[in-house]
Amino acid sequence: MTARVCVLGPSGRMGRAVLEAAVARDDVRITAAVDRPDAGGLGAEVVGGLRATSDLEAGLAACDVYIDFTSPTATRAVAEAAVRHRRAGVIGTTGLGPAEDAAIAELSRVAPIVVAANFSLGVNLVLGLVRQAARALGPEWDAEVVETHHRAKRDAPSGTALMIAKAIAAGHGADYDRVKRHTRDGDVGPRPRGEIGVSSVRGGDVIGEHTAYFFGSAERLEISHRATSRAIFSTGALRAAAWVTGQPPGRYDMLDVLGLE
Ligand code: NAD
Numbered sequence: 001m002t003a004r005v006c007v008l009g010p011s012g013r014m015g016r017a018v019l020e021a022a023v024a025r026d027d028v029r030i031t032a033a034v035d036r037p038d039a040g041g042l043g044a045e046v047v048g049g050l051r052a053t054s055d056l057e058a059g060l061a062a063c064d065v066y067i068d069f070t071s072p073t074a075t076r077a078v079a080e081a082a083v084r085h086r087r088a089g090v091i092g093t094t095g096l097g098p099a100e101d102a103a104i105a106e107l108s109r110v111a112p113i114v115v116a117a118n119f120s121l122g123v124n125l126v127l128g129l130v131r132q133a134a135r136a137l138g139p140e141w142d143a144e145v146v147e148t149h150h151r152a153k154r155d156a157p158s159g160t161a162l163m164i165a166k167a168i169a170a171g172h173g174a175d176y177d178r179v180k181r182h183t184r185d186g187d188v189g190p191r192p193r194g195e196i197g198v199s200s201v202r203g204g205d206v207i208g209e210h211t212a213y214f215f216g217s218a219e220r221l222e223i224s225h226r227a228t229s230r231a232i233f234s235t236g237a238l239r240a241a242a243w244v245t246g247q248p249p250g251r252y253d254m255l256d257v258l259g260l261e
Pocket of ligand 1: 036093
């Protein structure tokens with residue numbers, strides 16, 4: 001079956017990447033492209049005669065599943081509208097807070113939703129690897145995550161860095177909120193045992209780089225992932241869109257889509 005897809009934010013970096021990646025696939029077909037009312041490019045053709053609009057209701061009515069790489073505010077508004085249409089969703093927006101999570105939870109009661117801060121196969125494997133490493137090495141090995149992204153990225157730390165740091169905490173059997181350290185500045189004192197640090201670097205056009213460090217005594221393990229094209233995210237999101245339309249209502253992640261644990 002070919003899933004009919006509504007792409008949100010066709011003028012955005014990820015929206016454009018999704019439109020480009022969809023052309024080569026036969027398991028999805030773009031049937032709507034919806035942007036915010038003041039976005040550039042409204043009315044312009046985005047793919048095969050299809051034009052970008054700001055009519056969300058019409059866009060949701062014309063699809064089986066929507067793909068959302070926008071902003072937390074938009075993600076919440078679209079999820080609320082999608083409840084009325086009982087539309088499946090693939091959500092990649094990062095920086096989501098409790099209000100957005102609540103709207104997604106509401107939608108997942110009536111439709112299947114994939115939510116992932118990173119749609120790449122490599123990063124989803126990294127999550128399993130860092131958890132395994134943290135379990136084997138224990139909190140004696142100081143764990144730090146460093147992420148680097150382009151200068152336009154709005155949220156920090158990246159959603160992917162948070163997933164990696166939480167996977168390390170899970171490997172330590174620790175409560176992440178108790179051990180996290182997202183920034184260091186001033187007289188922070190010696191590093192407490194079991195702390196998990198996350199640092200953010202911003203600059204240029206870097207698509208996304210993440211390294212988990214495990215510092216032992218006289219040795220260091222590094223597990224790194226570097227994205228060199230947004231196609232890895234857009235291809236993953238389209239794969240998720242084709243997969244999710246066949247699922248019962250609920251909230252899924254990329255490990256479900258990839259068939260990994
Ligand atoms: P961007 O600023 O280039 O694009 C955002 C798009 O959303 C724009 O086209 C904007 O017009 C549109 N938009 C805003 N409000 C809207 C609304 N109400 N309705 C419809 N469209 C709306 O940003 P980007 O670099 O494409 O990133 C978007 C999001 O995706 C960010 O949160 C980013 O962190 C995340 N991201 C996730 C992954 C992943 O794998 N999950 C990968 C890359 C980026």
